[in-house]
Amino acid sequence: xxxxxxxxxxxxxxxxxxxxxxxxxxxxxxxxxxxxxxxxxxxxxxxxxxxxxxxxxxxxxxxxxxxxxxxxxxxxxxxxxxxxxxxxxxxxxxxxxxxxxxxxxxxxxxxxxxxxxxxxxxxxxxxxxxxxxxxxxxxxxxxxxxxxxxxxxxxxxxxxxxxxxxxxxxxxxxxxxxxxxxxxxxxxxxxxxxxxxxxxxxxxxxxxxxxxxxxxxxxxxxxxxxxxxxxxxxxxxxxxxxxxxxxxxxxxxxxxxxxxxxxxxxxxxxxxxxxxxxxxxxxxxxxxxxxxx
Amino acid sequence: xxxxxxxxxxxxxxxxxxxxxxxxxxxxxxxxxxxxxxxxxxxxxxxxxxxxxxxxxxxxxxxxxxxxxxxxxxxxxxxxxxxxxxxxxxxxxxxxxxxxxxxxxxxxxxxxxxxxxxxxxxxxxxxxxxxxxxxxxxxxxxxxxxxxxxxxxxxxxxxxxxxxxxxxxxxxxxxxxxxxxxxxxxxxxxxxxxxxxxxxxxxxxxxxxxxxxxxxxxxxxxxxxxxxxxxxxxxxxxxxxxxxxxxxxxxxxxxxxxxxx
Amino acid sequence: xxxxxxxxxxxxxxxxxxxxxxxxxxxxxxxxxxxxxxxxxxxxxxxxxxxxxxxxxxxxxxxxxxxxxxxxxxxxxxxxxxxxxxxxxxxxxxxxxxxxxxxxxxxxxxxxxxxxxxxxxxxxxxxxxxxxxxxxxxxxxxxxxxxxxxxxxxxxxxxxxxxxxxxxxxxxxxxxxxxxxxxxxxxxxxxxxxxxxxxxxxxxxxxxxxxxxxxxxxxxxxxxxxxxxxxxxxxxxxxxxxxxxxxxxxxxxxxxxxxxxxxxxxxxxxxxxxxxxxxxxxxxxxxxxxxxxxxxxxxxxxxxxxxxxxxxxxxxxxxxxxxxxxxxxxxxxxxxxx
Numbered sequence: 001x002x003x004x005x006x007x008x009x010x011x012x013x014x015x016x017x018x019x020x021x022x023x024x025x026x027x028x029x030x031x032x033x034x035x036x037x038x039x040x041x042x043x044x045x046x047x048x049x050x051x052x053x054x055x056x057x058x059x060x061x062x063x064x065x066x067x068x069x070x071x072x073x074x075x076x077x078x079x080x081x082x083x084x085x086x087x088x089x090x091x092x093x094x095x096x097x098x099x100x101x102x103x104x105x106x107x108x109x110x111x112x113x114x115x116x117x118x119x120x121x122x123x124x125x126x127x128x129x130x131x132x133x134x135x136x137x138x139x140x141x142x143x144x145x146x147x148x149x150x151x152x153x154x155x156x157x158x159x160x161x162x163x164x165x166x167x168x169x170x171x172x173x174x175x176x177x178x179x180x181x182x183x184x185x186x187x188x189x190x191x192x193x194x195x196x197x198x199x200x201x202x203x204x205x206x207x208x209x210x211x212x213x214x215x216x217x218x219x220x221x222x223x224x225x226x227x228x229x230x231x232x233x234x235x236x237x238x239x240x241x242x243x244x245x246x247x248x249x250x251x252x253x254x255x256x257x258x259x260x261x262x263x264x265x266x267x268x269x270x271x272x273x274x275x276x277x278x279x280x281x282x283x284x285x286x287x288x289x290x291x292x293x
Numbered sequence: 294x295x296x297x298x299x300x301x302x303x304x305x306x307x308x309x310x311x312x313x314x315x316x317x318x319x320x321x322x323x324x325x326x327x328x329x330x331x332x333x334x335x336x337x338x339x340x341x342x343x344x345x346x347x348x349x350x351x352x353x354x355x356x357x358x359x360x361x362x363x364x365x366x367x368x369x370x371x372x373x374x375x376x377x378x379x380x381x382x383x384x385x386x387x388x389x390x391x392x393x394x395x396x397x398x399x400x401x402x403x404x405x406x407x408x409x410x411x412x413x414x415x416x417x418x419x420x421x422x423x424x425x426x427x428x429x430x431x432x433x434x435x436x437x438x439x440x441x442x443x444x445x446x447x448x449x450x451x452x453x454x455x456x457x458x459x460x461x462x463x464x465x466x467x468x469x470x471x472x473x474x475x476x477x478x479x480x481x482x483x484x485x486x487x488x489x490x491x492x493x494x495x496x497x498x499x500x501x502x503x504x505x506x507x508x509x510x511x512x513x514x515x516x517x518x519x520x521x522x523x524x525x526x527x528x529x530x531x532x533x534x535x536x537x538x539x540x541x542x543x544x545x546x547x548x549x550x551x552x553x554x
Numbered sequence: 555x556x557x558x559x560x561x562x563x564x565x566x567x568x569x570x571x572x573x574x575x576x577x578x579x580x581x582x583x584x585x586x587x588x589x590x591x592x593x594x595x596x597x598x599x600x601x602x603x604x605x606x607x608x609x610x611x612x613x614x615x616x617x618x619x620x621x622x623x624x625x626x627x628x629x630x631x632x633x634x635x636x637x638x639x640x641x642x643x644x645x646x647x648x649x650x651x652x653x654x655x656x657x658x659x660x661x662x663x664x665x666x667x668x669x670x671x672x673x674x675x676x677x678x679x680x681x682x683x684x685x686x687x688x689x690x691x692x693x694x695x696x697x698x699x700x701x702x703x704x705x706x707x708x709x710x711x712x713x714x715x716x717x718x719x720x721x722x723x724x725x726x727x728x729x730x731x732x733x734x735x736x737x738x739x740x741x742x743x744x745x746x747x748x749x750x751x752x753x754x755x756x757x758x759x760x761x762x763x764x765x766x767x768x769x770x771x772x773x774x775x776x777x778x779x780x781x782x783x784x785x786x787x788x789x790x791x792x793x794x795x796x797x798x799x800x801x802x803x804x805x806x807x808x809x810x811x812x813x814x815x816x817x818x819x820x821x822x823x824x825x826x827x828x829x830x831x832x833x834x835x836x837x838x839x840x841x842x843x844x845x846x847x848x849x850x851x852x853x854x855x856x857x858x859x860x861x862x863x864x865x866x867x868x869x870x871x872x873x874x875x876x877x878x879x880x881x882x883x884x885x886x887x888x889x890x891x892x
Contacts, residue, residue: 062636066634066635068631109634109663110663110664116634117631117634117663118658118659118662118663120658121654121658123623124627124654124655124658124659126627127623127624127626127627127628127630127631127655127659128627128628128630128631128634128659129631130624130627130628130631131627131628131629131630131631131632131633131634131635131639132631132632132634132635133631134616134628134631134632135592135631135632135634135635135636135637136635138592138613138614138632138637139635139636139637157623158621158623158624158627158655161618161619161621161623161624162624162627162628164619164621164624165618165619165621165624165628168619169616310890310892311892314892315892317892357892434892438890438892441890442890457783458783459758459759459784459878460758460810460811460878460885461757461758484879486888487888488887488888488889488890488891489890489891489892490890490891491891495807496807496810496838496885497757497807497808497809497810498757498807498808498809499757500757500758500785534757535785
């Protein structure tokens with residue numbers, strides 16, 4: 001089905017706003033996982049502003065689609081998306097990283113409206129997502145469960161336990177997305193603990209693997225459409241989308257840089273980052289309008 | 294220890310260590326005694342054969358130690374332990390008294406207190422509630438101390454009873470704690486050692502607790518006007534804890550009372 | 555192993571209902587009434603007897619294969635979606651292999667996952683240390699939001715399972731291999747999570763026990779009464795967390811001597827939990843812990859191992875006797891108060 005021009009532009013603007021939010025939050029709060037946050041923005045935006053069947057007015061709605069951010073350190077992007085989607089007032093993010101705040105490095109499901117699972121320790125999210133999908137089957141519900149993993153996260157054995165069990169139970173209502181930005185803390189994934197050939201491994205574990213450009217909204221959207229058809233048919237293999245991304249996407253001096261896995265931004269870097277974002281989008285609106293509009 | 298002379302020596306030592314100290318009770322609580330002016334500090338020596346005691350009066354208080362006084366202001370010397378015991382059991386005995394002229398008030402106070410000890414005799418059955426209270430308090434204090442002393446002196450029957458026991462408390466209480474006339478005393482037993490205590494032992498639950506409802510009820514039980522079993526049935530007393538051990542203790546108390554009354 | 559009963563090796567008469575079979579039956583019954591209950595295991599359905607549940611409710615049972623971390627993560631996800639999962643595996647794997655999942659997915663999010671950990675302590679006998687677990691109480695105790703229960707026998711396990719459903723958060727129930735002798739005649743002795751059960755009252759010394767040690771302690775108390783004339787209080791402290799502080803404090807003030815007995819390392823389990831209460835009270839109390847003395851067990855039938863570690867009536871009685879000689883500083887004054 002893909003996207004029409006109006007949808008695409010709206011989603012691109014949305015993604016740009018989120019990237020700006022990430023820069024602002026990182027600047028204000030003293031530091032965040034900015035690299036991995038920026039790489040996952042397009043995936044999150046597409047899910048939360050198009051594909052997820054959710055209702056911000058009813059965050060506990062039993063039949064809502066579930067979302068698990070297994071790469072929990074991308075919380076900085078996630079909470080910005082939740083806020084902009086209307087789960088809670090955006091101003092609450094001003095407390096990010098401060099004492100007693102609901103918002104920090106990793107998402108707390110008990111305190112953040114719209115967050116379905118507390119994650120942060122790598123490898124925990126996908127098993128929980130499997131549990132949610134199994135529960136849906138048990139309860140006779142048709143909601144889908146989406147789970148975003150980091151690629152370095154796939155070093156963890158429990159991820160493969162979860163993938164194995166998802167295939168064994170034919171969990172077509174579970175959609176796994178790997179944010180393949182090819183970097184981890186100590187260096188490129190292929191130097192630290194190589195994952196390649198990743199798509200083949202995932203396929204061998206019984207999943208239907210879709211390999212897409214993680215920043216191309218059309219490709220991502222088509223992949224999600226395919227996943228939805230599989231879910232509705234409730235037959236075949238669970239879908240696993242490998243989204244090829246760039247860590248730090250949108251901020252030129254961060255793109256593809258190991259060092260920007262986690263960082264802080266001073267005024268000077270903020271200015272440069274905002275400028276880079278403005279350039280990359282060709283956005284007509286000024287930064288000030290986005291901030292206060 | 295079965296020799297009659299030894300039994301009398303034993304009884305005498307029990308009187309000295311268990312009975313004499315309870316003179317403190319009337320001294321502190323009987324208004325007739327506590328209101329009258331106390332004599333100046335003085336030592337009063339008791340002697341009978343090889344048994345001796347020293348009672349010291351000072352600042353309105355009384356203390357008793359077994360053994361000679363060293364320097365005494367008043368001395369009561371009995372011809373024998375039997376004579377002293379006879380006197381303390383309510384009979385007649387005439388000690389030779391020295392120091393009566395120089396310290397008349399001391400002697401008077403001593404005799405007054407000795408007389409008060411008679412309240413513990415079985416023949417004494419006061420009707421006045423205050424006298425009942427004094428009798429019961431003095432008796433319980435005396436009995437618990439006497440049992441402990443008997444054990445410390447190596448009495449075989451006591452020793453065999455205390456030897457096998459781990460740390461245990463035998464508690465006696467009369468009335469209820471909120472009242473002024475509450476009486477409490479205990480005997481602590483452990484592996485052959487004993488200690489008599491005043492008040493309620495708080496560090497652990499008593500192994501046996503004899504709870505008397507009131508002084509009159511306690512008196513009737515102590516005077517054996519009511520059998521032990523009946524006293525429980527009548528509600529004079531509740532016994533919490535091991536029945537075998539409370540019976541054994543009861544027997545020992547009877548023996549002590551026989552020695553001293 | 556081809557007898558269809560999973561990894562068992564006993565020489566007991568299995569006609570008597572064993573702890574884990576009762577658990578399977580009770581769970582199946584509860585599931586009849588409550589649609590939220592589901593069962594999971596990591597390839598140990600037969601060994602943990604949750605297979606009984608599986609036969610009754612095949613559509614509500616999920617075998618996750620030999621993958622304990624995934625097992626607990628999946629249970630967490632199910633609990634997030636409104637189910638009440640009972641996850642069963644051996645104690646060693648539930649508490650150590652999947653410790654982080656139990657703590658981070660289940661306890662931290664305060665989810666109603668009920669973990670039934672079997673073959674705890676050294677009850678797995680000749681399977682050896684790799685399948686023993688003498689650390690699970692220490693580990694589970696340290697997770698906030700977790701309730702930790704050690705039933706004394708099959709009947710108590712049934713009570714614990716029923717009670718677990720009504721506890722809003724996570725629960726860890728640890729049992730043996732399932733052939734432990736029964737202790738309670740009926741279920742109506744007054745089981746209440748968080749309150750110990752006074753098996754026997756007494757005033758000379760208190761034994762606080764959990765699991766198999768309860769029966770052994772009751773037996774030891776009987777021996778001590780008959781042969782030594784001692785009055786021994788025995789408490790079944792089935793709930794390790796939250797511990798029954800009041801019962802411990804009463805034992806301190808009534809008896810002043812406490813011995814704890816558990817099929818667990820003396821470090822970190824029931825003994826440590828009780829000692830915390832005693833020490834914080836500021837009152838003097840003679841105290842000893844009986845358990846696995848911070849070492850790994852030799853191979854052997856569990857009965858032999860229990861004897862080796864003194865976790866049976868005679869060994870317990872001997873320890874009680876040795877405790878009675880202990881003295882306190884304030885109590886060294888034997889002068890009569892006159």
